[in-house]
Amino acid sequence: MSHEYNPNEVEKKWQDQWNETQLYRQEIDKSKEKHYAMTMLPYPSGDLHIGHWYAMTPSDARARFMRMKGYNVLFPMGFDAFGLPAENAAIKRNIHPMKWTFANIERMRGQLRSMGAMFDWEREAVSADPSYYKWTQWFFKQLFEMDLAYRKKAAVDYCPECATTLAREQVWGLDRHCERCGAPVIKKDLEQWFFKITDYAEELLDFSKIDWPERVKVMQTNWIGRSTGANVTFNTEDGDPIPVFTTRPDTLWGATFMVLAPEHPLVNKITTVGQKTAVSDYISATEKLTDIDRETADREKTGVFTGAYAINPVNNAKVPIWIADYVLMGYGSGAIMAVPAHDERDFAFATKFGLDIVEVIRMPGRTDEDGPLTEAYSSKTEGTLVNSEQFNGTPVTEAIDKVIVWLEEKGAGTGAVNYRLRDWLISRQRYWGAPIPIVYCDTCGAVPVPDDQLPVMLPEDVEFTPTGESPLKLHEGFINTDCPICDEPAIRETDTMDTFMCSSWYQYRYLSPNDDDQPFDPEEGAYWLPVDQYTGGIEHATMHLIYTRFFTMAMREMGLVKEGEPMRALYNQGMVLGEDNEKMSKSRGNVVAPDNLVQEFGADTVRTYLMFFSKWDQGGPWNYDGIKGPQRLLSDVWELAHLVIEPDSVDEKADRALRRKTHQMIRKVTTDYEGFAFNTAIAAMMEMRNMLNDAARKNNVSAEAWHEGVDNLLLCLAPIAPHITEECWSNRGRPYSIHTQDWPKWDEETAKDDSITLVVQVNGKVRDKIETEAGQSDDALQELALASENVQKHLGDNPPRKVIVVKGRLVNIVKG
RNA sequence: GGGGAUGUGGCGGAAUUGGUAGACGCGCAUGACUUAGAAUCAUGUGCCGCAAGGCGUGUGGGUUCGAGUCCCACCAUCCCCACCA
Numbered sequence: 001m002s003h004e005y006n007p008n009e010v011e012k013k014w015q016d017q018w019n020e021t022q023l024y025r026q027e028i029d030k031s032k033e034k035h036y037a038m039t040m041l042p043y044p045s046g047d048l049h050i051g052h053w054y055a056m057t058p059s060d061a062r063a064r065f066m067r068m069k070g071y072n073v074l075f076p077m078g079f080d081a082f083g084l085p086a087e088n089a090a091i092k093r094n095i096h097p098m099k100w101t102f103a104n105i106e107r108m109r110g111q112l113r114s115m116g117a118m119f120d121w122e123r124e125a126v127s128a129d130p131s132y133y134k135w136t137q138w139f140f141k142q143l144f145e146m147d148l149a150y151r152k153k154a155a156v157d158y159c160p161e162c163a164t165t166l167a168r169e170q171v172w173g174l175d176r177h178c179e180r181c182g183a184p185v186i187k188k189d190l191e192q193w194f195f196k197i198t199d200y201a202e203e204l205l206d207f208s209k210i211d212w213p214e215r216v217k218v219m220q221t222n223w224i225g226r227s228t229g230a231n232v233t234f235n236t237e238d239g240d241p242i243p244v245f246t247t248r249p250d251t252l253w254g255a256t257f258m259v260l261a262p263e264h265p266l267v268n269k270i271t272t273v274g275q276k277t278a279v280s281d282y283i284s285a286t287e288k289l290t291d292i293d294r295e296t297a298d299r300e301k302t303g304v305f306t307g308a309y310a311i312n313p314v315n316n317a318k319v320p321i322w323i324a325d326y327v328l329m330g331y332g333s334g335a336i337m338a339v340p341a342h343d344e345r346d347f348a349f350a351t352k353f354g355l356d357i358v359e360v361i362r363m364p365g366r367t368d369e370d371g372p373l374t375e376a377y378s379s380k381t382e383g384t385l386v387n388s389e390q391f392n393g394t395p396v397t398e399a400i401d402k403v404i405v406w407l408e409e410k411g412a413g414t415g416a417v418n419y420r421l422r423d424w425l426i427s428r429q430r431y432w433g434a435p436i437p438i439v440y441c442d443t444c445g446a447v448p449v450p451d452d453q454l455p456v457m458l459p460e461d462v463e464f465t466p467t468g469e470s471p472l473k474l475h476e477g478f479i480n481t482d483c484p485i486c487d488e489p490a491i492r493e494t495d496t497m498d499t500f501m502c503s504s505w506y507q508y509r510y511l512s513p514n515d516d517d518q519p520f521d522p523e524e525g526a527y528w529l530p531v532d533q534y535t536g537g538i539e540h541a542t543m544h545l546i547y548t549r550f551f552t553m554a555m556r557e558m559g560l561v562k563e564g565e566p567m568r569a570l571y572n573q574g575m576v577l578g579e580d581n582e583k584m585s586k587s588r589g590n591v592v593a594p595d596n597l598v599q600e601f602g603a604d605t606v607r608t609y610l611m612f613f614s615k616w617d618q619g620g621p622w623n624y625d626g627i628k629g630p631q632r633l634l635s636d637v638w639e640l641a642h643l644v645i646e647p648d649s650v651d652e653k654a655d656r657a658l659r660r661k662t663h664q665m666i667r668k669v670t671t672d673y674e675g676f677a678f679n680t681a682i683a684a685m686m687e688m689r690n691m692l693n694d695a696a697r698k699n700n701v702s703a704e705a706w707h708e709g710v711d712n713l714l715l716c717l718a719p720i721a722p723h724i725t726e727e728c729w730s731n732r733g734r735p736y737s738i739h740t741q742d743w744p745k746w747d748e749e750t751a752k753d754d755s756i757t758l759v760v761q762v763n764g765k766v767r768d769k770i771e772t773e774a775g776q777s778d779d780a781l782q783e784l785a786l787a788s789e790n791v792q793k794h795l796g797d798n799p800p801r802k803v804i805v806v807k808g809r810l811v812n813i814v815k816g
Numbered sequence: 817g818g819g820g821a822u823g824u825g826g827c828g829g830a831a832u833u834g835g836u837a838g839a840c841g842c843g844c845a846u847g848a849c850u851u852a853g854a855a856u857c858a859u860g861u862g863c864c865g866c867a868a869g870g871c872g873u874g875u876g877g878g879u880u881c882g883a884g885u886c887c888c889a890c891c892a893u894c895c896c897c898a899c900c901a
Contacts, residue, residue, distance in 0.1 A: 215896090218820060222897060229901085246901060259901090299899080326899045336901045344817090345899055420900055541896080612841075613828055626828060629841040680830070683840035690840095697857090759836045764882040766836060804881055810835050814881045 005638040007602020011723040015116060023737055026074045026120040028527045035071035036528045037063040038507055038567070040536030040544075041078045041125075044104040045085060048111035050584070050592045050610075050622065054576045057607045058616050058678055059535040060117040064719035065673045066533075067118070068743040074528050076510040077112060077119040079105050081128035082499045084162055084180055087432045091464045097432040098460065101128055111595065116603050116722045118739070125509040127502035132509060133434035134455035135519040136502050139551075140437055141448045142558050148196045149426075151446060155263070155329070156425055158188035163469050164429045165192060167498060167543075193436060193495070194423040197550045201226065201419045203564065204549055212570040213617075216541045223542040225420025230404050232413035234258060234310040234337065236270055236321070242310060245332035245418050248342065248380075249407060250399035252314045253388040254360035255337035256350070258321045259303065261329040262286045270321060272307025279304055279323065286325045301326060301349045312337075313412040315389065324349065332418055340376065347376035361396055362386045424547065426498040431462060431470045433496025441483035441490040450484050456492070470494060503544055504551035507531050507566060525561065534567040537575070545570070571676055574619020576610070581621045592622045604721035605631045611678035611720055633686055634724055637717065640692050640710055641728035651700040656754075658701050661691045662709045663751035666744045669716040678720065688713050715744045760785040761812040762794040778805040785811035 018024060039059035042052055063075040086097035093100075105126060112119065125132055143149040157166045157176075161183035170179040177184055197204075201224050207217045229247035236242065242258065260267055262283045271279045282304040303324030312319050326345055327336050340350035340357040350357050359373055361383040377383070385391045385399050394402060407413035427436065435456040437449040449456055459478045462471035472478055472494040483490040511524035530552075552566040577583060578590025585591065597606045608630035614620040665688045672681035692709055695701045711734070718725040718738045729738035753774050758781055760768040768788040772781075782803050785791060791813060798816030805811050 215820065219896060222819065225897090225900065227900075244901080248901085301899085324899095326901095328900070331900045338901085343901070345901080348899095418900080420897095538895085615829085618822090618829090620828065623828065623842075626842050629828095633841090679828095680840080683830075686840055757836070761835085761882070764835095764880090769836070802881060804835090806835050806882095810882090812835080812881055 005635050005724070007604060007634075007724070008599070010727045011114075011116060011603050014723045014726045015113060018737075021736075023739065024075075024118045024120050025122060026072070026076075028524065029072045030527070032070065032072035034074065034528055035063075035066045035533070036074045036507075036531045037066065037533045038076065038510075038531050038535070040534075040540070041080050041503070041506060042108065043083060043085070044079045044081050044101055044108055046104040046107065048108055048594055050576050050594045050597075052112075053115060053594050053606065054610050054619070055536060055573055056112075056117060057115055058573065058611050058676070060115065060119075061607070061611065061678060061719040062533065062535075062673065062676065064118055064722065064739060065743070067739065068715070068719070068741060070742065073118075074123075074510070075118050075120065076123040076125070077117070077121070078125035078506055078510065078513075079108070079127065080499060080503050080506070081105065081126050082133075082433045082496075082502055084164075084430065084432070087430060087464070090432075091466060094464075096460065098128070098458075101432075114595070114598050114603055115607070118722075123510045123513055125506055125513040127434075127499070127506065128432075130455045130457060131514065131516065133502065134516075135509065136434045136497065136505070137437040137449070137454050137456060138451065138519060139505060140434075140497065140501070141451070141454075143195060143554060144438075144448055146554065146557060148199065148554055149193060150196065151191055151193050153189060153191050154194075154425075155187045155189050156192055157185045158190070159183055159185055162430075165190065165425060165427060167425050167500070170543075190427075192425055192427040193438075194425055195550070197424045197546070198419060198421055200550050200553050201421050203553055204421075204546065209563070210565050210568055210570070212567075213572055215538065216545060216570060216572065219541040220546055223421065223546065226417060227420075228415070228417050229400075230407060230413045231333075231416040232313060232337065232407060234313060234319075236266075236308055236310050237318070238270070238308075240266060240270065242266060242321075242335050243333045244335050244337045245416060246337055248339065248378075248400070249403045249413065250385060250388075250391070250394075250396060251339040251342045251360050252312070252337070252403065253385075253391075254339040254341045254358045255312050255319065256317075256340060256356040256358055257319050257338045258310050259324045259327045259336050259338050259346075259349070260306075260321060261327040261334040262323050262325055263329040264323070264327075264334045266335075267306065267323055270306055270308035275305060275307035279306055282323060301345070301352055303349060303353065305353075313410075314407075320355070322349075322353070330422065331420065341373055342376055342378050344376045344378065347373075358387055360385060360387050424498075424550070426501055427495040428498055429470050429473075429494075430496055431458070431464075431472055433499060434502060435472070435496050436493040438493040439481055439483060439490045440493065441486060441488060443488065444483050444485045444490075446493075447484050447490070453484070458496075470496075472496070500544055500547050504547045505555070507548075508555075508560075519560070522560075529561060530563055530565060531567040533569050533571070535571045535573060538572040571617065573616050574614070576619055577621045579622055579624065597627075601627060601631055602634075602723075604724045605634055608634065608682060608721050612682045613679070615679050616676050629686075630682070633682070633689055634721060636689050636693065637713065637721075638724060638728065640689065640696065641714060641732060643696055643710075645696065645699070645701075645703055645706045647699050647701060647703070649700065650702045651698070654695060654698065655701045655705045658691055658695055658705045658709055659750055660753070661688055662705075662712050663746040663748075665716060666712055666746035667751055670743070670746070673719065681716070682720065685713060685717055688716075712744050714738060715741060756808055758784060759810040760788055760791055761810065762791055763815050764812060767791055767794050774808065776808075778807065781805055781808075781811055785813065 039056050063073050067073040081101050086101045089095055089100045090097045140149060157171045159166055159178035161181045162178060166178060166185060171185050172179050205221060205224055205226060227247050229245060230249040231243055231245055233241045233243045303322045306321045306323060308321045309318045310321050338346040340346040341359045342361055357373060361377060363377045363383050380396060383396045385394045391399060404415045435458060437454060437456045439447050439449060441447055459475050462475055464471055479492050479494060481490055481492050508520040511528055512521035515521055548566050552561060553564040555561045556564045578588060580590050582588055582590060609627040612630050613626055665684050668684040669681045714725045714729050726738050755771055756774045758770040758772050759766055760770060768790040770784055772784060782805050795815060800813045801816045802814040
């Protein structure tokens, strides 16, 4: 039996065999506990990137581990197949997006298979398939009927390059560029569909039911941006109410002016004749500003007086109303009460325009003699109220609540919560997405397409223009239809849905991807849901991972799921970088192509290296030399597994040491897999390999100890390197398949060390190391330590002042 | 400006969570095998020092018998959010 390890041959052989024997068919089995493991599905860009391998193969290893531990594991795969690149390819290369997408999927399926992952392809879901988007549309209708979808005209972020609107999350960077193409994003007034994700802001802030990384929870919390305070209504002199939100109702007496966003609907009405020109000049100047300029915090404040005044409801003071671009229409009510003494921005504005600054919070230690404030004082924890009538002398810490109570009694305001989270804009002016199933009728308004007419199919006979404008808008056959209610001629919605809509519910479609009667089979759902372990990149923290939570909460209202949280546990992997420690990119020329690696090293080696070079959540640079370590490990495992061992004599000590190592390895690998620490698990298996190598060379261990070691090494390695372990297992005459074997158990007694290295310190510095029997009493260890020659030398004549014994490990002697 | 994370040999990274710093791997050095190389095997490998010994986890302080780990201040890098009222 002198066959060489040929990875490509072995991998092909077993991938075929697994396929034939349906080893990875995943079906309901109520005799077993279920485990729904899921890794984020890829976009079919055409080529599998090493990043996909990095995201998916450790996730696969974890799923395989859970399977061997006895769980019935569901580990599906699919494609998030709608989206812009397909359309861009269509425009550039004159290929239909559908053709492009499905060709890519075909190619990527093959690449994904080369990973040797345990995906159940029977459960594959493809979001661009009509049988899938039928249900995406159905969900849109459900949300519409639940009043969670609405249409409004809004100034939305628009990418001129992609010719479509973007969700706020898809606008990136200080310069506010398009997530996809990098072009600067502009504002545009359009009628758009929104989902009321803000209705769930409070529940989305509650992470108590899920075990997600702190980082993601913090990012989502900041994104939702809850702040508490009060809504207070100021009235103009003409009696027009201007509601404002403030987090500092305690500073109301210091509100010496108001500022409205230039887009505020009241601006036109209240501006006095004399200020008309100045105001309209300012508004058009603002419109010309890019968002880059407008939203830079350290920019000098600009603004203009409207000529109008409002009445401060707490003291009836007459305060001027200004407009300024530092107040944003999209947050709160688009208007603020300005308290220059206690808000940095208002202070800067008041200073520039010579507006009154009234101190209403007295900072501790400050007196009247200190003169006017030189900067805003905004502490929420220190200071007391002044110039605030009956509240004078109230500490700030109590004042906020007291003022709210008083405002409510007086009818001037109410306690309020405000969120930074906006409703989710889902309309896209693009072709390659799920059409929004709405028909506009002159008499009946916006009417949802009846269920029996779903899906609203994307027409295939479309022409793409270089401008990127959606060809749906030009497709007469698509646009013109009849109203489902009154049967009169009507017009179809030509926008399609944000692809995040498709990926918000794919974990449900996997349950029964071919079901034509419902989004998913409830029986499957009852068994598999929710997802137990989700893995994927951190970049989705405030997008996909918020959307899918919202979606599931809404699905709970629809009665489709029991729990409002889609994924119980989440793990974020890091990123593989290029050899130069930089993000991989074509322009840098540091891209690592997995297909070539598989050719050269085999999938098992690539998998092992990816899981070995760093802890999974950290990521790190790829290194072509570094892959040699895992490569040697696997070729050694191959040799060891095929070795025939016939010891002339057995060295009891070596035999015992090998058995101990075996059980220590099982223990270490088991706990490491549980915590996604594949790197240290592999290190433990390498130690095992080293010891087996040594035993083989010396030929001094029993056949029992040897086979126990080799078999358990194969079992431990199986989740990471599924092909080579299957082949070795099979060649050793073990039953098919290694992947359905029980996860090995370790014996604590066998794993126990029988000797220890006692570390002896004097004043915390290591002065001796003594090999001694394990399990001795503290007193015995202390005696042993004190007897050390080296210790005596360092101790001198004085008796030790103190001796600390760390059980079974260390003795520290404090000099007298 | 706010929030979060990270900093350990030539390199990737370990460290039972306050108890031997540097596991495991790469690389390197020396040796073996070889006509030679590749591969493989053996031994060594934090730094300074012939040695005894000393120094060492971004920097400076502190707590402790004992600190990579805890506390305070600072430096550097990365990520997220950002005129959010």
